[in-house]
Amino acid sequence: MFETTPMKTIHNKFVLLAIVIASLTTSYAQDPLPSWNDGPAKKSITEFVAKVTKDGSSDFVPPEERIATFDNDGTLWCEQPLYFQLLFALDRVKALAPQHPEWKTKEPFAALLKGDLKAALGGGEHAMLEIIVATHAGMTTAEFEKIVADWIATAKHPKFKRPYTECVYQPMVELLAYLRANGFKTFIVSGGGIEFMRPWTEKVYGIPPEQVVGSSIKTKYEMRDGKPVLMRLSEMNFIDDKTGKPVGINSHIGRRPIAAFGNSDGDQQMLEWTQAGSGARLMMLVHHDDAVREFAYGAESKIGTFSDALMTEAKKDGWTVISMKDDWKTIFAFEKN
């Protein structure tokens, strides 16, 4: 008896250790979304994933049909005080100004260069298009890719003083990874420029260029110094917003998503299109209601408008509204630092 007791103790210690490890592992496996508070939003995600991945269940969806689409601005990364692509365009106007002396007297550039953003954008859609064309066209696709890559590596957000690629929502990055771990293919479907996103989405979100859908300008194949290039033309090709989102999804993906995530009126039709398919569906909208950690805006905002009509439709159709304040334990990874 005396001899076996120490052995038993050691053995029991190992059993205990094994139980501790197992419970840690289990608790990890049960919390793939650590930046989400326990609540209805998190629950709607985990319940949806559980049922569509459960073989034999009536809600089971084969992996190749597990398509999830995500808006970008305001859904995966911040969009205030201005869409980041617009901030990029403004930086480009400043950088290009020496080559364009005529901009000193030509609107919207003159106002922009004087720092009067309000006056510059007062020209509405026409002014915006002029800025986009001046900064996004007239170069090859390879040249534009480098311009974007250089900017994104150095520019910083005016409020957070961090690279824009750090102003991404940690809960959504976890959600993307969680869906992919469950056999989903994740796509971006954004009103933003497709070529503005592709240089960095793989690194930041784990979403490769071929799974990015966005707005685009026309390009033209031509030979330059005996080498083929794609020139970016001063003409819109496709606007991937509102009714354009289902069109873009159909054109690029060719399957209807079973889950879609947005944050504004621009995402309404993508969520409707997703819901209209048969079988289990998940539609979610991020609501920016955290003025302390991020920004609070909605129906009155020109950037990322979340209208009362959208809120009404969300409630009527059973879409889940994510409250940043209540549902997100952490918004940005840098908060933890």
Next chain:
Amino acid sequence: MFETTPMKTIHNKFVLLAIVIASLTTSYAQDPLPSWNDGPAKKSITEFVAKVTKDGSSDFVPPEERIATFDNDGTLWCEQPLYFQLLFALDRVKALAPQHPEWKTKEPFAALLKGDLKAALGGGEHAMLEIIVATHAGMTTAEFEKIVADWIATAKHPKFKRPYTECVYQPMVELLAYLRANGFKTFIVSGGGIEFMRPWTEKVYGIPPEQVVGSSIKTKYEMRDGKPVLMRLSEMNFIDDKTGKPVGINSHIGRRPIAAFGNSDGDQQMLEWTQAGSGARLMMLVHHDDAVREFAYGAESKIGTFSDALMTEAKKDGWTVISMKDDWKTIFAFEKN
């Protein structure tokens, strides 16, 4: 000594067995392309794949950049005596004729319905477009998908008397699988209609809808009986042929292919675009020179023109020309039956 001999024998037998199994495995691994004759075409494929997948080699390409693009008509499946999509359109004209009494006197429909294909197509591009619009537009994307799926399940090739999905090239089906087994992502980049291909490419080629790039007509999101639909409009959106192929590749994939496969002048720019990237590249053209087993055509053919200029460029730029007669042991899987 006597005691150990039987053990040695058994041991040696196991060693022998292990060698036999290993050599069988190796020989299988060394012939992933059984329908290809040993020759320069097969060699250029296997050597290319070996070098871009060899970790540490200067030609190594990480898996996410292993993009291979394939033309469809004449490259993955047959395109004679007419593009299969045109044969589909002709069948649709016949099926829709009762609802269009005006077609009895309206060209190109009148000639078509009398069986005079030559007169009908004599109207050139305009006549072709009229036929496409009449048969491909005016319904929802879901309705069109069903029309294509029904047709492809029942229609038969006029010469081979087989479903069109059996008139695919067995060596290319093996090549697609071989590339995917080596970490490649395979895409179709075809002048054919994107929505005409997607209903069957996954089953036939293992290529999912989101990896199909093709020509398209415009679609419009609208509500019908309270449900959202995408209506197919009578307006071209994009022609994915010639200079359109690099444009389509850039728009859909957002990366330059490292391997591209075609068979006609329509593929010239796709191969140029592929070759213009840095690092190891593979460009191949199928040459239809087997009148016995398939069809022999080239510079003089209106369908799948392989001009002398293309042949000259192929030789100058080191593109591999595949001779169906010499390089393909089997052309169609049904030959083996």
